[in-house]
Structure formats: structure tokens, C-alpha cells
Amino acid sequence: MISTSGLHIDQAPPLHIPFRFFATAPLFISAAGVAVLYWGSDLWLLPLAPQTVALTHLAVLGWISMIMIGAMYQMIPVLAALPMPWLGMAPWVHGGLAVGVTALVLEIGLGVHRWLLLVASVGLGLAIGLFAVQTGRALMTTTVKHPTVNAMRMAVVALIGVLVLGGVFLGEYAHGFLPMDRHMVLGIHLTWGLLGWVGTLIIGVSMQVLPMFYVMPLFPVAVGNGILAGLGMTLIALPMALWLTPDRHLWLWLAALPAGVAIGVYAWTMKKLFAARKRKIADVTYQFWLVGLGCGAIGLVIPILWPLNDADKWRFLFGVLYLWGGVSSIIFGMLYKIIPFLVWFHRFSRLAGLVENIPMMDDLIPERVARSHYIIHCATILMLATGINSKWPLAIFMAGVGIIVSGGILAYVIYKATSHQPPPAPEIPDFNSFFKDFKKP
Numbered sequence: 001m002i003s004t005s006g007l008h009i010d011q012a013p014p015l016h017i018p019f020r021f022f023a024t025a026p027l028f029i030s031a032a033g034v035a036v037l038y039w040g041s042d043l044w045l046l047p048l049a050p051q052t053v054a055l056t057h058l059a060v061l062g063w064i065s066m067i068m069i070g071a072m073y074q075m076i077p078v079l080a081a082l083p084m085p086w087l088g089m090a091p092w093v094h095g096g097l098a099v100g101v102t103a104l105v106l107e108i109g110l111g112v113h114r115w116l117l118l119v120a121s122v123g124l125g126l127a128i129g130l131f132a133v134q135t136g137r138a139l140m141t142t143t144v145k146h147p148t149v150n151a152m153r154m155a156v157v158a159l160i161g162v163l164v165l166g167g168v169f170l171g172e173y174a175h176g177f178l179p180m181d182r183h184m185v186l187g188i189h190l191t192w193g194l195l196g197w198v199g200t201l202i203i204g205v206s207m208q209v210l211p212m213f214y215v216m217p218l219f220p221v222a223v224g225n226g227i228l229a230g231l232g233m234t235l236i237a238l239p240m241a242l243w244l245t246p247d248r249h250l251w252l253w254l255a256a257l258p259a260g261v262a263i264g265v266y267a268w269t270m271k272k273l274f275a276a277r278k279r280k281i282a283d284v285t286y287q288f289w290l291v292g293l294g295c296g297a298i299g300l301v302i303p304i305l306w307p308l309n310d311a312d313k314w315r316f317l318f319g320v321l322y323l324w325g326g327v328s329s330i331i332f333g334m335l336y337k338i339i340p341f342l343v344w345f346h347r348f349s350r351l352a353g354l355v356e357n358i359p360m361m362d363d364l365i366p367e368r369v370a371r372s373h374y375i376i377h378c379a380t381i382l383m384l385a386t387g388i389n390s391k392w393p394l395a396i397f398m399a400g401v402g403i404i405v406s407g408g409i410l411a412y413v414i415y416k417a418t419s420h421q422p423p424p425a426p427e428i429p430d431f432n433s434f435f436k437d438f439k440k441p
Contacts, residue, residue, distance in 0.1 A: 015346040021070025026411035028062030033403030041391040054109025062101040080142035089130045096127030147224030151204020158196025165189040188239040213337045216277030230262025284370045288333030295325025316388045325381045340364040347422040364417045373409045
């Protein structure tokens with residue numbers, strides 16, 4: 001059972017809009033697994049090694065952002081009660097993102113050809129620029145004041161900042177270094193990207209979709225706005241601290257404190273709401289969420305300890321726990337709810353009560369597939385963490401295989417769900433013609 005109260009599902013875009021992004025993301029997941037197999041322990045040499053930078057962007061842009069952008073095409077009309085403007089731009093956003101990420105990885109990771117940097121710049125600039133124009137128009141004109149809408153606004157602004165700083169880095173890579181503190185700019189880039197774009201959007205969206213999917217009490221609006229205020233304070237204060245006092249750890253910790261408190265309040269509130277949910281069955285999507293929240297919480301503690309222990313392995317462990325253990329687990333859990341819901345809504349909802357034997361949402365994706373994926377995903381997190389600390393070749397190999405398998409399972413899930421086609425709609429009597437028979441000639 002799914003509660004759709006407060007949602008404007010009549011504003012939903014065509015099914016092919018979000019699913020073109022969803023169907024492409026598994027390719028980048030599998031490509032990330034191939035990269036782990038190809039580079040192996042070389043990935044853990046230096047945080048800014050070319051192959052490490054390439055893998056990071058393959059995961060953040062090709063997998064995570066591909067899903068998040070596709071989901072926003074679906075969520076903004078439904079949550080903000082406004083259709084996404086200029087939907088014809090969506091294929092350009094999708095194509096630009098796919099081509100841009102591919103060109104970026106091929107040049108930075110493999111050094112194929114310097115001109116690919118221009119292709120990456122144009123592709124990513126086109127994709128994110130058009131997407132920001134679309135979402136900005138919708139989010140700035142809506143009258144809905146739910147925290148989720150505010151979180152989307154913050155996330156899009158952060159994404160624009162990430163794009164600008166990423167363009168600076170690409171320009172440096174192609175034409176030489178600028179007279180600036182690159183570690184400071186990198187810190188701002190990571191703050192806006194991982195906390196502002198990825199973290200804020202996931203936290204904001206979960207305030208709306210988790211009560212819907214798990215039939216639990218609504219997320220308190222005042223608490224949600226307070227959480228976003230804490231995140232926003234850190235998104236402003238931490239870059240300022242990095243810019244003005246990059247070597248003063250106390251100021252960095254103070255700047256990060258509002259986000260830490262906000263995330264703590266979010267986790268505590270979600271814990272209470274999960275405990276109060278009406279449907280107590282702990283399905284596999286709920287377990288994905290638990291793993292994601294746990295790994296994300298542990299991962300976010302690690303940057304606090306960097307000033308005390310500058311070992312590179314802690315930076316790698318943060319990336320694994322936050323991106324694969326935290327963010328990816330949550331996205332997998334959401335997709336196992338969102339994919340069948342969207343397919344059922346677009347193809348079968350209008351036939352409910354008119355046609356017999358239409359599938360239920362739970363019938364669109366086999367439970368055993370999601371369960372197997374959960375086990376493989378958890379094992380992959382463990383293998384990645386083990387490979388970082390020990391550089392054990394077998395652990396790194398198994399982690400790469402696990403990532404490839406995750407991409408393949410997600411591709412199969414999308415194929416399986418979309419392969420269900422609706423039966424022909426029944427003919428509905430024309431009541432106007434019926435009443436015409438009673439009219440006098």
C-alpha cells in the first residue's frame with residue numbers, strides 16, 4: 001500500500017522521461033566495476049591520482065547524478081504541483097550528461113585524447129545548464145512550501161556551483177594551473193557536490209517519499225526546515241572557512257557543526273517515524289535504507305578526523321562508505337520502490353477496476369531479485385573497505401565483480417518492470433448517445 005496524499009500525480013511527465021536516465025545509469029555502474037578491475041590497487045595510491053578522479057566522477061556523475069536528475073524530472077511536477085517546463089530539453093540533458101561523463105573518464109583516466117576535455121566540458125555544461133534552467137523555472141514559480149521543494153532548490157544551486165568549479169579544474173588540466181590554492185577549491189567542490197547536491201537532495205526527497213512508501217507519519221515541516229537551515233549554514237560557512245582559514249581546524253569544525261547537528265536530528269526523526277509506520281513488514285528496500293543510513297553516518301564522521309590523521313586510506317574509506325555504502329544503498333532502496341510505482345501508475349492505474357488480472361506493484365519486480373541484490377551489494381561494500389585497507393588483490397577483484405553485477409541486476413530490474421505491457425482498455429459505453437434515444441424527433 002502506498003499513500004499518495006499531498007502528491008500531484010496528474011502532473012507526472014511521460015514514463016520515458018525519467019526512465020531514459022534510469023536505464024543509462026546501470027551502464028555507468030558496470031563501467032565503474034570494470035574500472036576497479038582494470039586499475040586494481042592503483043586506485044588507492046593517491047586521492048588525486050588520475051584513475052581515482054576518473055572513478056569518482058564515473059560514480060558521482062554517471063551513476064548517482066544520472067539517477068537523481070532523472071528522478072527530479074518525475075518528482076518536481078508531482079511534489080511542486082507544476083509541470084516541468086520545456087520537456088523537450090530532457091533528451092539533451094540526458095545525452096550531454098552521458099557523453100560528458102564518458103569523455104571525462106576516457107581522457108582523465110586513460111589519457112585517450114586531450115580534445116575529449118572539450119567534449120566533456122560542452123556535454124556536462126549543456127546537461128547541467130539546461131537542467132538548472134528547467135528546474136529553476138519550476139522551483140521558483142511553485143507555491144508549494146514543503147521542505148522537499150526547498151531542498152531541491154538548495155541542491156540545484158549547489159550543483160551549479162559544482163559545475164563552475166569543475167570547469168575551473170578542467171581548464172587547469174588542459175591549459176595549466178592557476179595561481180590558487182587547489183586543495184581549498186577542491187574542498188569547496190567536494191562540499192557542494194557531496195553535501196549540497198547529493199546529501200541535501202536525498203535528505204529532502206526522503207522527507208516526502210518515505211512516508212508515502214512505508215505508510216508512516218508525515219515528516220514534521222518545522223523540523224525539516226530546521227534541518228535544511230543547518231545544512232545551508234554549513235554549505236555557506238565551510239567554503240568560507242576553507243577560503244579564509246584553511247589551516248585552522250577549529251574553524252573548519254565549527255563550520256561543519258550545523259550540518260552535523262542537522263543530520264543527527266534527521267536520523268533521530270527518521271528513526272521515530274520508521275518505528276511509528278503502519279506497515280511493520282521490513283522488506284528489502286527498508287534494509288537497503290538501514291545500510292545506507294548506517295554507512296553514511298560512519299562515512300560522515302571520517303572527514304572530521306582528517307585533521308588528526310591525514311592518512312590517505314581514510315579518504316578512500318570515506319568515498320567507499322559515503323558513495324557506495326551510503327548514497328548508493330539509499331538509491332537502490334528508493335529505485336526498488338519508484339520503478340514499479342511509476343510503471344504501474346503510467347500503464348495500469350487507469351485500468352484498475354475495469355480490467356481483471358492487472359498486476360500489482362509487487363508483481364513487477366521479483367522479490368528474490370531485490371533480496372539477492374541486497375546481499376551482493378553488502379558484500380561489495382565489505383570487499384571495497386577491505387581492499388582499501390589491505391590492498392588485497394582478491395578483495396579488490398571481488399569488489400569490482402560485485403559492482404558489475406549490481407549494474408546488471410539494476411538493468412534487469414528496469415527491463416523486467418517495463419516489459420509488463422497493459423492489456424487493451426475496455427470499451428466504455430457512450431452515455432450521450434444513450435440519452436439521445438429518449439429525445440423526441
